Amino acid sequence: MSAAARTQVAIVGAGPAGLLLAHVLHLAGIESTVLESRSRAYVEGRVRAGVLEYQTAELLDETGVGARMRREGLVHTGFELRFDGRSRRIDFEELTDGKFVTVYGQQEVVRDLIAARLAANLEIGFETEVLAIDADAGEVATLRYRDPAGNERTIEADFIAGCDGFHGPCRAAIPDDVLRVYDHVFPFAWLGILAETPPPSEELIYANHDDGFALVSMRSKTVSRLYLQCRNDEDLRRWPDERIWAELRTRLDSEGTGLDVVEGRVLQKGITPMRSFVCEPMRYGRLFLAGDSAHIVPPTGAKGMNLAIADVRVLARALTAYLRAARRSRSTRTPRRACGAFGRRSDSRRI
Numbered sequence: 001m002s003a004a005a006r007t008q009v010a011i012v013g014a015g016p017a018g019l020l021l022a023h024v025l026h027l028a029g030i031e032s033t034v035l036e037s038r039s040r041a042y043v044e045g046r047v048r049a050g051v052l053e054y055q056t057a058e059l060l061d062e063t064g065v066g067a068r069m070r071r072e073g074l075v076h077t078g079f080e081l082r083f084d085g086r087s088r089r090i091d092f093e094e095l096t097d098g099k100f101v102t103v104y105g106q107q108e109v110v111r112d113l114i115a116a117r118l119a120a121n122l123e124i125g126f127e128t129e130v131l132a133i134d135a136d137a138g139e140v141a142t143l144r145y146r147d148p149a150g151n152e153r154t155i156e157a158d159f160i161a162g163c164d165g166f167h168g169p170c171r172a173a174i175p176d177d178v179l180r181v182y183d184h185v186f187p188f189a190w191l192g193i194l195a196e197t198p199p200p201s202e203e204l205i206y207a208n209h210d211d212g213f214a215l216v217s218m219r220s221k222t223v224s225r226l227y228l229q230c231r232n233d234e235d236l237r238r239w240p241d242e243r244i245w246a247e248l249r250t251r252l253d254s255e256g257t258g259l260d261v262v263e264g265r266v267l268q269k270g271i272t273p274m275r276s277f278v279c280e281p282m283r284y285g286r287l288f289l290a291g292d293s294a295h296i297v298p299p300t301g302a303k304g305m306n307l308a309i310a311d312v313r314v315l316a317r318a319l320t321a322y323l324r325a326a327r328r329s330r331s332t333r334t335p336r337r338a339c340g341a342f343g344r345r346s347d348s349r350r351i
Helices: 016-027 040-045 054-062 067-072 106-119 241-252 304-331 345-350
Strands: 005-012 032-035 074-076 078-083 086-091 101-103 129-134 141-146 152-162 180-196 205-208 214-218 224-230 265-280 287-289
Touching: 005 016, 005 141, 005 304, 016 032, 016 106, 016 304, 040 106, 054 067, 054 101, 054 304, 067 106, 152 304, 205 241, 214 241, 224 241, 241 265
Parallel strands: 005 032, 005 152, 078 205, 152 287
Antiparallel strands: 074 101, 078 086, 129 141, 141 152, 180 224, 180 265, 205 214, 214 224
């Protein structure tokens, strides 16, 4: 094994949380290394969330990666709730003092952040497998991983950020006697459909029906993102395209309402279980969790990516403040414990 590399923050995961954290730290002069288990093509093509809250879009603008979002994103100032075939519009601008949401796919945010990092001549370690994490004690955290060529390597860092999602290795690095998990699996799932067809409405529609919930969303003016409530044990083979379109019309109760459900080519479809999950602590020693590695909410409220980016905003501020203070301390040769304000678990409230 080669000698350990050194960085200030080792980030596991090249989704929106990990990439944005790396980007914000870079703007603050903080060095980071990003490791991702999947390929670049996979993370740039992975269709997930698509609604950016006002604060999320503002942060992308503030950090210089929001230009394409502003050009191509769809601004929504409200959404519709449908009961018994009748719509009730919820006006964001009226209720939130002029705020709105922007429809812009997670994969597009990821592409913008990857482009920004590469333009700054900073690398992303795609197709790397994290093998072990030691963040419990000592002056540095260590992370051992296998690179795409099969070589085992080690990184030493002041801190490790686990932005690696629900199934990643970072949360598992917290001992069982420390980690507390709260998990609830709902007794239904979503059939998610990505279709090449104009959305039937300019805004999102949440529809209540005796046959189950339906949601009409979009990724662009020509691509719709559709959801239908189904059983947890649903067999995808029971949902041919014809049934999807028929069920969508039924649940929207669209006949005679002006909602034009236009059938189009189905690009993707899959079953998504509904669950709520949160763990604590989100910090253990020199390891921090952010995004889906620490919490998951059902996708009905379009909160997942927005919560992850909210985590990043707070974490980036804390890491920057600490590491800048440590740098000043070293420059004046004032003795200082490396773990300082972050300390052990009992010190978490000092951030």
